[in-house]
Amino acid sequence: xxxxxxxxxxxxxxxxxxxxxxxxxxxxxxxxxxxxxxxxxxxxxxxxxxxxxxxxxxxxxxxxxxxxxxxxxxxxxxxxxxxxxxxxxxxxxxxxxxxxxxxxxxxxxxxxxxxxxxxxxxxxxxxxxxxxxxxxxxxxxxxxxxxxxxxxxxxxxxxxxxxxxxxxxxxxxxxxxxxxxxxxxxxxxxxxxxxxxxxxxxxxxxxxxxxxxxxxxxxxxxxxxxxxxxxxxxxxxxxxxxxxxxxxxxxxxxxxxxxxxxxxxxxxxxxxxxxxxxxxxxxxxxxxxxxxxxxxxxxxxxxxxxxxxxxxxxxxxxxxxxxxxxxxxxxx
Amino acid sequence: xxxxxxxxxxxxxxxxxxxxxxxxxxxxxxxxxxxxxxxxxxxxxxxxxxxxxxxxxxxxxxxxxxxxxxxxxxxxxxxxxxxxxxxxxxxxxxxxxxxxxxxxxxxxxxxxxxxxxxxxxxxxxxxxxxxxxxxxxxxxxxxxxxxxxxxxxxxxxxxxxxxxxxxxxxxxxxxxxxxxxxxxxxxxxxxxxxxxxxxxxxxxxxxxxxxxxxxxxxxxxxxxxxxxxxxxxxxxxxxxxxxxxxxxxxxxxxxxxxxxxxxxxxxxxxxxxxxxxxxxxxxxxxxxxxxxxxxxxxxxxxxxxxxxxxxxx
Amino acid sequence: xxxxxxxxxxxxxxxxxxxxxxxxxxxxxxxxxxxxxxxxxxxxxxxxxxxxxxxxxxxxxxxxxxxxxxxxxxxxxxxxxxxxxxxxxxxxxxxxxxxxxxxxxxxxxxxxxxxxxxxxxxxxxxxxxxxxxxxxxxxxxxxxxxxxxxxxxxxxxxxxxxxxxxxxxxxxxxxxxxxxxxxxxxxxxxxxxxxxxxxxxxxxxxxxxxxxxxxxxxxxxxxxxxxxxxxxxxxxxxxxxxxxxxxxxxxxxxxxxxxxxxxxxxxxxxxxxxxxxxxxxxxxxxxxx
Numbered sequence: 001x002x003x004x005x006x007x008x009x010x011x012x013x014x015x016x017x018x019x020x021x022x023x024x025x026x027x028x029x030x031x032x033x034x035x036x037x038x039x040x041x042x043x044x045x046x047x048x049x050x051x052x053x054x055x056x057x058x059x060x061x062x063x064x065x066x067x068x069x070x071x072x073x074x075x076x077x078x079x080x081x082x083x084x085x086x087x088x089x090x091x092x093x094x095x096x097x098x099x100x101x102x103x104x105x106x107x108x109x110x111x112x113x114x115x116x117x118x119x120x121x122x123x124x125x126x127x128x129x130x131x132x133x134x135x136x137x138x139x140x141x142x143x144x145x146x147x148x149x150x151x152x153x154x155x156x157x158x159x160x161x162x163x164x165x166x167x168x169x170x171x172x173x174x175x176x177x178x179x180x181x182x183x184x185x186x187x188x189x190x191x192x193x194x195x196x197x198x199x200x201x202x203x204x205x206x207x208x209x210x211x212x213x214x215x216x217x218x219x220x221x222x223x224x225x226x227x228x229x230x231x232x233x234x235x236x237x238x239x240x241x242x243x244x245x246x247x248x249x250x251x252x253x254x255x256x257x258x259x260x261x262x263x264x265x266x267x268x269x270x271x272x273x274x275x276x277x278x279x280x281x282x283x284x285x286x287x288x289x290x291x292x293x294x295x296x297x298x299x300x301x302x303x304x305x306x307x308x309x310x311x312x313x314x315x316x317x318x319x320x321x322x323x324x325x326x327x328x329x330x331x332x
Numbered sequence: 333x334x335x336x337x338x339x340x341x342x343x344x345x346x347x348x349x350x351x352x353x354x355x356x357x358x359x360x361x362x363x364x365x366x367x368x369x370x371x372x373x374x375x376x377x378x379x380x381x382x383x384x385x386x387x388x389x390x391x392x393x394x395x396x397x398x399x400x401x402x403x404x405x406x407x408x409x410x411x412x413x414x415x416x417x418x419x420x421x422x423x424x425x426x427x428x429x430x431x432x433x434x435x436x437x438x439x440x441x442x443x444x445x446x447x448x449x450x451x452x453x454x455x456x457x458x459x460x461x462x463x464x465x466x467x468x469x470x471x472x473x474x475x476x477x478x479x480x481x482x483x484x485x486x487x488x489x490x491x492x493x494x495x496x497x498x499x500x501x502x503x504x505x506x507x508x509x510x511x512x513x514x515x516x517x518x519x520x521x522x523x524x525x526x527x528x529x530x531x532x533x534x535x536x537x538x539x540x541x542x543x544x545x546x547x548x549x550x551x552x553x554x555x556x557x558x559x560x561x562x563x564x565x566x567x568x569x570x571x572x573x574x575x576x577x578x579x580x581x582x583x584x585x586x587x588x589x590x591x592x593x594x595x596x597x598x599x600x601x602x603x604x605x606x607x608x609x610x611x612x613x614x615x616x617x618x619x620x621x622x623x624x625x626x627x628x629x630x631x632x633x634x635x636x637x638x639x640x641x642x643x644x645x
Numbered sequence: 646x647x648x649x650x651x652x653x654x655x656x657x658x659x660x661x662x663x664x665x666x667x668x669x670x671x672x673x674x675x676x677x678x679x680x681x682x683x684x685x686x687x688x689x690x691x692x693x694x695x696x697x698x699x700x701x702x703x704x705x706x707x708x709x710x711x712x713x714x715x716x717x718x719x720x721x722x723x724x725x726x727x728x729x730x731x732x733x734x735x736x737x738x739x740x741x742x743x744x745x746x747x748x749x750x751x752x753x754x755x756x757x758x759x760x761x762x763x764x765x766x767x768x769x770x771x772x773x774x775x776x777x778x779x780x781x782x783x784x785x786x787x788x789x790x791x792x793x794x795x796x797x798x799x800x801x802x803x804x805x806x807x808x809x810x811x812x813x814x815x816x817x818x819x820x821x822x823x824x825x826x827x828x829x830x831x832x833x834x835x836x837x838x839x840x841x842x843x844x845x846x847x848x849x850x851x852x853x854x855x856x857x858x859x860x861x862x863x864x865x866x867x868x869x870x871x872x873x874x875x876x877x878x879x880x881x882x883x884x885x886x887x888x889x890x891x892x893x894x895x896x897x898x899x900x901x902x903x904x905x906x907x908x909x910x911x912x913x914x915x916x917x918x919x920x921x922x923x924x925x926x927x928x929x930x931x932x933x934x
Contacts, residue, residue, distance in 0.1 A: 061548055065459075094551025101549075106542035111564050111639050120560075121550040172550070349772055353780065360784045468669070471920065474857075475912025477864050479871045480887055480905030483894055487902070491895055576774070580861070583779045587868055591891075602872050605787050613787045620780050 006078075007034035008212045009058070009180055014072030016050075016057045016236075019065060025283040027053040029236040031072070032310060032318075033214075035229070037179065040206065040213040042227030042244070044220055044259065046280060050236035051216040052102075055182040058214075059099060060089050076180070094125035098173035100202075102185040104165035108157040115141075115153030118172045126176065140171040144201060163194035167201065174205060180212045187222065199226055220263050224248055232256045235281040235291035238310060242317040250328070252319040254299075255292045257327060290320065298326040335636070342632060346625050357617035358402050361610045362395060371608050372415050385415065411615035416607055421615035425597060429619065431501055432596035436585050438512055439519025440574075447524040451531035452558060458536060466528065473525040478584045482518045482591040489514060499593040515592045522584045523577070530573035534566035541565075567638050575631035578624050670921020676914035684730030691724035695881045704897050714899040716889065722900065725881035726907045732882045734911060736793060737863040740800040741855055748808025749844075749851050755809070756816025756847075757839050766809065773806040782869070791874045796866060807858070808851050815847035849926040856919025860912040867908055883908050 016028035027050045035041045043051045056062050058074050060081065074081040081092060101107045108117055118140055119133040128136065134153065141149035144167040157165060166186065173181055183202060187195035203226060206213050217223050223230055224244060231241040232255060240253035251257050258276040278295035287293065293303040303322055310318040321327075361368050369385045389412075390398050405412070411421035454466040490498035502511030538544065539562055547557045574581075586598030593599065597616055604612040663671070683690045692710075699719035707714040713722035755766040778799075785799040786792075819825060820843075828838045867884025869875030876882040878889060883904045890900025 059549055061545060090551040090553060092551070093549055099546075099549040101542060101546055103542060107546045109543045109547070109561050109565070112561070120547075120552070124556065125551060169546070172546075352772065356781065356784055360787050363788045365789075467920070468917075471916035472909065472913050474916055475860055475864075475909045477867050477871070477884065477887075477905060477908050479868060479884065480902070480908065483887065483891065483901050483905070487894060487898060579778045583865075583868065586779070587872065590872060601783060602874070605783065605791070605874060608787070610787065613783065617780050617784055620783075624780075 006036075007075075008037045008077060009033070009035045009214075010073075010075040011054075011058065012073045012075065014054070014057060014074065015070045016053050016062060016067060017070050018067050020284075023284050025236075027067075027236050027283070028057060030309075031233075031236070031238055033231050033238065033241065035180070035212045035214060037212050038206070038210045039229065040203075040215055040227045042223035042230045043214065043216045043233055044218065044223050044230060045233035047218060048280060048283075049233040051218075051233055052184050053236075054233070055099060055184045055214065055216060058182060059093055059097060061099075091125065094121045095176050096178055097180045097182065098176075098178040099182040099184065100166075100169055100173050100186045103189045104162050104169050105157075105189065107169045108165060110157055112156075113154055114157060114160070114168050118153075118168060118175060121172070122175050136175070137171075140175055141168070143174065143205075144168070144171040145197075146171075162190055163197065166190060166194075166198055170198070170201060170205070174209075177209055178211055180214070181206070182214045182216075184216045185218070186215075188218070195222075202226075220259060232259065235283060235286065237291060237320065238318075239292065240317075240319045240321070241310070242314075246314065246317050252313055252317060252324040252327060253321045254296045254327060258295075290322070298323050338636075339629075339633065342629055346629070349625060350621070353618060353621040354403055354406060355399070357614045357621075358399050360614055360617065364610070368608075368610050369415075372610060388413075406618060411618065412611035414609050414612050416609045417612070421611045424600070424612060425615045425619055428595060428597045428600055431594055432585060432589065432598060433623075434508055435512055435515055435519065435589060435594060435596060436581060438509070438516035439523065439585070439588075440581065442516050442520035443523040443527055446520050447527035447531060450524070451528045451535065452563070454528065454532045455535035455539065455562070456554060456558060458539075463532075466532075470525040470528050473521065474529075476522070478518055478522040478587045479591055481521055482515070482588055485514045485518055486591075501594055512592075512594070515588045515594060518588050518591075519581065519584050523574075523581060526573060526577055526580075527570065531566055531570045534569035535562050537569075538562045538565040564638060568635055571631050571634055571638075575628045578627045582620060582624065665925070667921045667924050669917045670925060673914045673917025673919075673921055676910065677918060680730055680734065680911055680914060683727055684734060687727050687731060691721075691727040693721035693724040695720065695725040695728040696879055697721075704893065704900075706897070707899055707903075713903040714897070716886075716900050717893060717897075722886070722903055725886060726883070726904055729881045729883045729886065729904065729907060730911075732876060732880060733863055733866060733884075733908070736796070736866050736876075737859055740797065740804065740862045740866070741859040744801055744804035745808045745851060745855050745858075748805030749812040749848060751805065752809035752812030752814075753816050753839055753844065753847060756813040757820055757835075757843070763813070766813065770806050770810050773803060778803050782865075786869075786874050791869075791877065793866075793876055796869060796875060800862070800865075804858070804862075807854065811850045811854060812847055815850055816843060819843050819846050853919055853923045853926060856915050856922065860915045860919075863908060863912055863915075 011031055011033045014028050014031040015026055017024050017026050029050075031050070031054060033041060033043070033054075043054065045051050053062070053067075057069055058076075058081070060069070062069060069082060072082070076092070076097065081089065084092065108114060115134060115137040119128065119137040122128040122136060123130075123133050137153045138149045141153060146152055146164060146167055152160075157168075160168065166189075170186075181202075186202065187198050190198060199222065202213065202215075205211075215223065215227055227244050229241065230244050230247045232239045232247075232253065234255050239255045240247065240251065242252070247256065248260075251260065255276075258274075261274040262276055276295055277297075281291050287304040289302070289304040289306050290296070290299070290308050293299040296303065300323065308320045308322055310320045312318050313324055364371065367382075369382055369389065369391065373381070373385075386392055390401065409422055411425065413420055414424060417424055450466050454463045457463045486498045489496045496513045497511050498514060500511050502508045535558075544557060544561060547561050552560075582598075585596070586601060588594070589596045589598035590602050597619065600612065601616050601620075603609075604616065666674070697720060699715070701719065702711070702715050703717055703719040705711055705715040711721050711723065713726060715721055716725075751766065755763040781803060782796070782799040786795040789795045789798070825838065825843060828842045833842075866875055867882065867887070870877075870882045870884035871888045873888065876885055878885050886904035887901045890897070890902075890904070893900050
C-alpha cells in the first residue's frame with residue numbers, strides 16, 4: 001500500500017440536502033472519504049444511509065431541485081469538482097470518473113443498440129468516428145467477457161440477460177479508461193452465481209488499469225473480499241473508516257459491530273445473529289449528536305447532545321464514537 | 333415473418349369492428365322513421381318513381397337479405413347510388429378521399445412542428461415558469477373550438493394580412509400546400525395541445541428512468557440526452573395518444589373542410605346529412621371508419637420501428 | 646379522500662380544504678362559479694331578451710348598452726351568450742356525467758367480479774376504442790335528424806366505455822387491499838363493499854378525466870351546432886351563434902368571435918379545475934382523451 005501518495009479522490013465535509021414536503025433532510029452530512037489510485041474503498045451501510053447519494057454527489061448527478069450540495073469539497077486529482085462549470089463537469093464524467101449502477105436491466109436505453117450506447121461517450125468526448133467507435137465497442141465487450149462481441153454489439157438490451165447487461169454497463173464505464181470508478185451496488189440485482197463473476201471482473205479491470213474504485217454495498221461480505229479500505233455509513237455520516245483488515249479485526253464503532261453481528265456467517269464474529277435494536281434513523285428528526293445513539297448499547301447521555309467528528313484512534317483508523325474503548329471492553 | 337404475422341393478426345382483429353361499422357351504416361337507412369326514398373326525394377316524388385326506386389334499392393325485400401347484399405356489394409367496392417346526385421357513391425366519395433387525407437396529413441405534420449418544440453422545452457424546464465406557461469396555454473388552446481379558430485385565422489391572415497387564401501383546394505402539390513395552409517394550421521392548433529400534453533408527460537416519465545441517469549453519468553449534454561435518449565422513448569405514448577385521437581382529428585377535419593369550402597369528405601358529409609342523401613352517408617360512414625382503423629394499424633406498426641421489443645410481446 | 650372530505654365537511658373544514666387547493670384549481674373554480682351563477686340568474690344578468698329582435702339596432706358593434714354588440718336581427722349578443730350558458734353547460738354536463746355514472750358502475754362491477762362479465766366488457770371496450778365515434782354520431786343524426794336528442798343517444802351509447810376502463814383498472818388494484826378484505830370478513834353485502842367502500846377510492850381517475858371530457862363535449866355540441874346538425878337557431882347556443890355570424894365576419898367581426906370566446910372561457914375554467922383536481926387527488930393528469 002503506497003500510503004504516502006496523495007489521494008486521487010478526497011471528499012471533505014460534504015453535505016447533500018434534499019427538500020421534502022415536510023422539511024429538509026441531509027442525505028450526506030459532513031462526509032469525509034479518501035481513495036488513492038489503484039485502491040478500492042468500500043462503502044457499507046443500510047439502505048437509506050446515503051451511500052448512493054454520495055456517489056451521485058461526487059459526479060454531481062444530484063437532481064436539483066429537490067437536491068442540493070450545500071457544503072464541502074470533492075477534490076479529484078487536486079481539483080474541486082464542485083467548483084467546475086457544468087461543461088467542465090460533463091468532461092470529467094465522460095473521461096475520468098465513471099459509474100456503474102445497481103440495476104443493469106434498466107441501465108441501458110431499450111431502443112438503442114448496446115454497442116452505440118457503450119461507445120457514445122467516446123464519440124462525444126474523444127470525437128471518435130463511427131467505424132472506430134464500433135471497433136472499440138467490440139474490443140470493450142471482449143474485455144468484459146462477452147462471447148462473439150462482433151455480432152452482439154448490434155443487439156438491443158432486451159436480447160441480453162441481466163449478468164451480460166451488467167458486463168455491458170461495465171464496458172460502457174471502462175470506455176476511455178477512467179481513473180476512478182464508482183460502483184453503486186453493482187451486484188445487488190444479480191443472481192448470486194453471477195455476483196462473484198462481476199466482482200472478479202471489476203477487480204481484474206482495476207488491476208489492469210490501476211484505476212481507483214469506490215464500491216458501494218450493503219453486503220459486508222462483498223466489501224471484505226474486495227476492498228482495501230472500508231467506510232461505514234449511517235444516517236448520511238461516516239461512522240468509521242479503516243483498512244479492511246483493521247476494521248474487521250477490531251471495529252471501533254458500535255454500529256459497525258452491530259452490522260457485523262446482524263449478518264450470518266461472518267468469519268471472526270459471533271455465531272449468534274444479533275439484530276440491531278430499535279428503528280432505522282428518521283432523517284427529519286435527528287438529535288444533534290450521534291445519530292446511532294438511540295440504538296446504541298454503549299451510549300452515554302452526552303452522545304446525543306453534541307456533534308461527534310471522526311477522530312483517528314489508530315494510524316489510518318477513524319471513528320465517530322465517543323466511547324470506542326467500551327467496544328473493545330465489551331468484545332474481550 | 334414475425335412482422336407479417338403481426339400485421340395479419342391485426343387485420344383479423346379488425347374484421348368484427350368492420351362488421352359492426354357496416355351494420356351501423358346499413359341501419360342508417362333502415363331505422364329512419366318513415367320512407368327513406370320519400371325523404372330523399374322530398375316534394376318531387378310521384379307514385380311510379382317511388383315504386384321504381386323501391387325496387388332499385390331492394391326495399392321490397394326483407395332486411396336481412398338486403399343487409400347481406402349490402403355487405404357483398406360493399407366488398408366489391410359498390411356502395412350504392414346517390415339518387416340526389418345520380419352518381420355511384422364510390423365515385424362521389426372516391427374523388428374526395430385524397431383531399432381529406434391531404435388536409436389531415438398536412439394538419440398533423442404542422443401539429444408535430446408546433447407541438448414538438450413546445451413539449452421539449454416544457455419537459456426540459458419542468459416546473460419552471462416556461463413549463464407552467466406552456467401547460468396553461470395548452471388548457472386554453474384545448475378549449476378553442478376548431479370552427480372558431482378557423483374563423484379567427486381567416487380574419488387575421490386572410491383578411492387582415494392577406495397572406496393566405498381562405499378557401500378552395502388549389503392546383504398542384506404546392507397549390508394545395510398554399511391553399512390549405514390555414515385549414516392545416518387550424519387542425520394543427522386544435523391538435524397540438526393534446527400532443528404537447530402527452531409528449532411532455534411521456535418525456536417526463538422517460539427522464540425518470542435509470543438509463544437517463546446513466547446517460548448523464550457518461551457526461552452527455554442535456555440536449556443530447558433529450559434528442560438521443562428521451563425523445564425516441566417518448567414517441568410511443570405520443571403516437572398512441574395521436575391514434576386514439578384520430579376520431580377527433582377527423583371531426584376537426586370535417587369542420588375545417590366545411591369552413592374553408594374544401595371539397596373533401598367532411599364537407600360532403602355535412603351536405604349529405606342536410607339533404608338526407610342516405611347512400612352517400614352510408615358510404616362515408618364506411619370510409620371514415622376504415623380510415624380510423626387503418627390509422628390505428630399504422631400507429632401500431634410504427635411502434636415497431638421505434639422499439640424492437642414490441643415484436644416480442 | 647379529499648372528495649369525500651368536501652362532501653361531508655363542516656364550513657370550517659371546507660375553508661381548510663380550499664386552502665389546500667392549487668392556484669389553478671382556485672381560479673378555475675371561481676371562473677366556473679361565476680359562469681354557473683350567470684347562467685342560473687340569466688334573466689337578471691342579461692340586460693335584454695335573448696330572442697328579442699330590434700330592427701332599429703342591427704349589427705351594432707360592442708358599446709356601453711350592448712357589451713358584445715348586436716347581430717343581424719338586432720338581438721343583444723351579450724344576453725344571448727349569457728342564456729347560452731343554460732344550453733352549452735347543461736347539455737355538456739349531461740353528456741359528460743350521465744355516462745360517467747353507469748360507466749364507473751359497470752367498470753367497478755366488472756373489476757370486482759372478474760370472470761365472464763369482465764371478459765365480455767373487455768371485448769366491448771376494445772371494440773369501442775377502435776370504433777370511430779364521429780361516424781356513430783353522424784349516423785344517429787342521419788336517422789333521427791339534427792338536434793340534441795341525436796347527440797344524447799350517440800354519446801350515451803359510447804362515452805361510458807372510457808369511464809368503465811378507468812374504473813375497472815382501479816378496481817383491480819383496490820380489490821386486493823386490506824380494507825376490502827376487512828369489509829368482506831365483516832359480512833357486509835357486496836353492493837355495500839363496492840359502492841360504499843371501494844367507490845370513493847376508485848373514482849379519482851374518472852373525476853379527473855371527466856373534466857377534460859366535459860371540455861370536449863362542449864366542443865362537440867357547439868361544433869355540431871355550428872354545422873347545423875346540433876341545436877338549431879334561434880336557440881342561443883354558442884356554436885350556432887358563431888355559425889350565424891359567419892356570413893358577417895368581414896364587416897361585423899364581433900358576431901362570430903365573441904360567442905366563441907364564451908366557449909374558450911368555459912372550457913378553460915373546466916381544464917383548470919381538471920388540472921387542479923389531478924394534483925389534489927394525487928393523480929397524474931390524463932393526457933389521453
